[in-house]
Amino acid sequence: MRVFLATLASCVLAATAFGAQARPLSQNDRSVCGWGAQIASEAQHAKLSGVTLYAARKKLQVRRFAKPWMRMTAFGITEQTYNSSSRLPPKAIKQTYYEQCVQHAVARR
Structure with missing residues (x-):
């Protein structure tokens, strides 16, 4: 039991130190x-x-983007969305994408 508590305490300290650095x-x-x-x-x-994937891609093709990388990224996101079998409403997709993107960005640091 004493070893378990010592291990738990060291894990908590390590997690706290890691959290302070983030x-x-x-x-x-x-x-x-x-x-x-x-x-x-x-x-x-x-x-x-x-709307077909072809039509969605055509719409993106004429859209203006602020940065050069945005166009191909938008194509990729659209293609992944169409390839997914998900029937979630767009609002739920937006929330899920944002949360996972933020989680990825934090993990990258």
Whole structure:
């Protein structure tokens, strides 16, 4: 029992030290996650509305993006959304995407 408590105490200390080192997410990371979540939400809405992947990609092709990497990323997010069997509403997709993106960004640090 004493060994267990000592191990538990050292794990708690290590977790506390690790948590103290973690920096908060940057505004840029939050912005990118929000943008990606919006793209996923729009793709899910189009998918559930019966819009083909081809038509969704055509719509993205003419859309203006602020950064060069955004176009291909939007295509990837849209394709993954269409390939998914999920029938969740777009709002749920947006929330899930954002949460997982933030979790990924924090784990990267």
